[in-house]
Each structure stands twice: as C-alpha cells, then as structure tokens.
Amino acid sequence: MEALKEKIRQEGRVLGGSVLKVDSFLNHQLDPEFLNEIGKAFKEMFKELKVTKILTAEVSGIAIAVMAGLHFQVPVVFAKKTQSLNLDPETYEGEVYSYTKQQHYKIRVSKRYLSNEDQVLILDDFLANGEALKGLYQIVEASGANLVGTGVVIEKGFQEGGKKLRAEGREIKALATILSMDHGDITFL
Ligand code: 5GP
DSSP: OHHHHHHHHHHOEEETTTEEEOIIIIISSOOHHHHHHHHHHHHHHTTTSOOSEEEEETTHHHHHHHHHHHHHTOOEEEEBSSOOTTSOSSEEEEEEEETTTTEEEEEEEEGGGOOTTOEEEEEEEEESSSHHHHHHHHHHHHHTOEEEEEEEEEEETTSSHHHHHHHTTOOEEEEEEEEEOGGGOOEEO
C-alpha cells in the first residue's frame, strides 16, 4: 500500500534500530480517514474470501480491525489481555510471549463470540516475532472456527515472526513490509 509506505516515511520514528513508532496515526493518536483507507485495502486484499468474523488483539489491533469490519460488514472480536470480571468465564485462550516484558501472558476470547461456524480473518497492526499471531491462531483452533486468512498492517521482515509462521504453513499478507531500518533509514520490500 503506497500511501502507507509514504505515511511511515513521513511520520514513522525508529527507536533503538528495531522498533517503529507510528504513534501519530496507528498506535496512539488515530487518523480515522487513513485507518479507513487501511480497512479498504484489507478488503481489497482479501476480497475473494468468505469472512464471517474478524479477530484481532487489544489494544492496537482494534482500530484497524473495526475499519476493516466496516468494509467486510462483519463483526470484529478482540482478544483480551487481562482477566477481569466483565469477561465471560468460558473463554478460548492463546499464549503469547512478550519479549519486552520477558514473560508469557494469556489472551482470551469469550466462547460466545467465536464458534465452529465462523470463517475468521485475523488482522493485526504489526508482525515482529509472531507471538501475537501465534496466540490468535491458538484461539481460532480452540474455537473450531475456520481460519481463512491473516493480514497485518506492517511486517518487520527483518524479525523472525513472518519466516517462522510461514514455515509452519501460515499464509500471511502485509500492507507494508519493512526490510531494514538501519540508522533510521526505512527500506521497504
Ligand atoms: P509480535 O512480536 O508478537 O509479532 O508483536 C507483538 C505486538 O507488539 C504487535 O501486535 C504490536 O502491537 C507490537 N509491536 C511489535 N513490534 C512493534 C514495533 O516496531 N512498533 C510498534 N508500535 N509496535 C510493535
């Protein structure tokens, strides 16, 4: 998606060589018109698929998933990262390892909102080490739903997640793939 690459070139900030901050439109301040273009691009990318539900993870996946949901005209479910009283006790779980926190945590979706009748499209903001997607795949598998596709806004191709998950047979598409960010210079595929 050319407009996304341009937006990243103009507004992205590289931290410590491997973290890309896109806080001005995707991860903190949200740019609704631009996120709507992202939703539209996902619809175009996966237009052949029959989708009944979009699945993402809180918090950063929600905005783009909702925009995509408008174009697919299907509900969006987000996996929750904390156990709380307002989450149904009956849940499907996935496990995610956080490199930044150096610990495992669970993500959960209520059994009410995913079933073996669903055709699920997983969407997320970033693909880095692939842990978030792995946790979401576990949830889809536990629910018996059919996974029809996976899309991410930005894949950091210099990290291992994409390679690892594709080697396991996962088909993942990205709206923009970054090959390197050395010295703050962002190179796209
Ligand atoms: P994973 O390593 O599991 O593929 O990425 C986990 C999550 O960390 C992503 O869903 C995303 O929210 C966040 N993340 C990973 N790398 C980056 C990055 O470079 N920039 C930002 N803003 N978030 C990231």
